[in-house]
Each structure stands twice: as C-alpha cells, then as structure tokens.
Amino acid sequence: FDEEREKIEFREGVVGSTQVGAKGGAISGLRKVDVPVADPAKGEGLVALVDGLHTREGVRADLAAVFGKNPHAVALLDDCRQGWGHLVQAGVVTFMEEAMETYHFGLFADFAPGLAKSSFGIVYPESVAAETDEVLNKIGETFRQGLDPVRLxxxxxxxxxxxxxxxxxxxxxxxxxxxxxxxxxxxxxxxxxxxxxxxxxxxxxxxxxxxxxxxxxxxxxxxxxxxxxxxxxxxxxxxxxx
CATH class of the missing domain: 1.20.5 (Single alpha-helices involved in coiled-coils or other helix-helix interfaces)
Structure with missing residues (x-):
C-alpha cells in the first residue's frame, strides 16, 4: 500500500509523552526502520489486520483492497463475534460471493476451546490454504493441549x-x-x-x-x-x- 507507506513511518525506540507518562526522546532522534515490501509476483505473502469500518460494505471493501494488492495475503479480522459480529461476517460473505477466486473463512473461537472468547476471524485464498490450515491446526492443537482433561x-x-x-x-x-x-x-x-x-x-x-x-x-x-x-x-x- 504505497499511499499508506508514505503516510506512516516506523522508528526504533521510545517516544516521550507527558500525556501517556512515557519517558523518551524526541521522534527526530530515533532511527527510522525500513519495512520490507512483499512482492506478490514472487509469491510473497502478506498478513493484514482488518479492523476498519464495521459495516457490510466497509468490510467487503477492506478485503477487496487487501487481496487486490496481494492475492497471496492472509487477512485477520477483529470483531467477528459479539456486537459487530453479524455485520463483519456479512461483509466477509459478500466479498467471498463476489470474488473470482476461492477464499476460506474461519473463526478462531472454533479452532479450540481455549480460544472460545476470541473475536478474531481469518480470511485466506485457496492458493495459501495448505500452509494456512497447517498453521491454524498447530494453533488449535496448542490451545487444545492447554485444556485437555488428561493433561490438566x-x-x-x-x-x-x-x-x-x-x-x-x-x-x-x-x-x-x-x-x-x-x-x-x-x-x-x-x-x-x-x-x-x-x-x-x-x-x-x-x-x-x-x-x-x-x-x-x-x-x-x-x-x-x-x-x-x-x-x-x-x-x-x-x-x-x-
């Protein structure tokens, strides 16, 4: 996202602020950190956190922008449950129905009992489904072990x-x-x-x-x-x- 990269800078260190009580130097004294850019042409993926406008159209537009920029991306969405859940999930469904490619959607709460209170969801394309499913299975196994009755x-x-x-x-x-x-x-x-x-x-x-x-x-x-x-x-x- 070139426009966003022009607006945001990453710097290493702590910035002082009397409002938050943090002690540190001025931002001009901190070293700028260059963030590598994923190249979709080389098959490089991208993990994007989607937490924007909580409407059907807002979520659909955010997902379209993410996967339009990088078709190998994985999108993590917050507020997929509780108060905003039905609107966020409606936006995901709309995006998947309109997309030409096949996408997968899952709730972290369904992966393991230890994640039952999580409001996160995930959307990923078929092209990275194998790798993503493997990672999700490991995450689920980790949290299942934490609540396994025999283990406990x-x-x-x-x-x-x-x-x-x-x-x-x-x-x-x-x-x-x-x-x-x-x-x-x-x-x-x-x-x-x-x-x-x-x-x-x-x-x-x-x-x-x-x-x-x-x-x-x-x-x-x-x-x-x-x-x-x-x-x-x-x-x-x-x-x-x-």
Missing part, C-alpha cells in the same frame, strides 16, 4: 506433589526453627543463671574484702598495744620517731 489432571497431580513436598520442607524448617528457639531459650536461661551467680560471687568478694580490711586494722591496733608494753621496744620506737 496430570498437571494437577504434579502440582499437588510439588505442593506436598513444599509443605514437608516448610514443616522441617519450622521444626528446626522450633529446636533452635528452644536452644536459644536454654542458652538465655543459662546466661541469666550465670549472671546471678556472678553477682552473688561479686557480693561475697566485696564482703570478704570489707571483713579483711577490718581485721587488718584490728591486728595493727593489737600489735601496737603489745609493742607499747615491751620496755626495750618502746624506747627504740621513741628514738626512731625522734
């Missing part, structure tokens, strides 16, 4: 075993933590007893020191009195003091 049951059993193992580990850790807590409590109790015993020993030491001090002074007094009663020692003491 196995996953449930696996998760149950893992949960039980995790619970056992938690129980072992809690038991170990309980043992460590008991050891810590016993150690704290021993430390408390040691502090009490140390305090008592220090008190006894202070009492003994006080007692020995009193006894020492008494002994000195007794010796002094006894010395004063010895005549020779008393005269000797007088000479030494003079």
């Amino acid at each position: 049951l196995r996953q449930k059993d696996k998760l149950t075993r893992e949960l039980e193992q995790a619970r056992k580990k938690v129980a072992r850790f809690e038991s170990r933590a309980g043992d460590l807590q008991k050891q810590l409590s016993r150690a704290r109790e021993r430390n408390k007893q040691i502090r009490v015993r140390t305090s008592r020993l220090e008190e006894q030491r202070d009492q003994l020191n006080a007692h020995y001090s009193k006894q020492r002074y008494k002994i000195v007094d007794v010796v002094a009195r006894m010395a004063s009663r010895i005549p020779g020692l008393r005269s000797l003491l007088r000479r030494n003091t003079t």
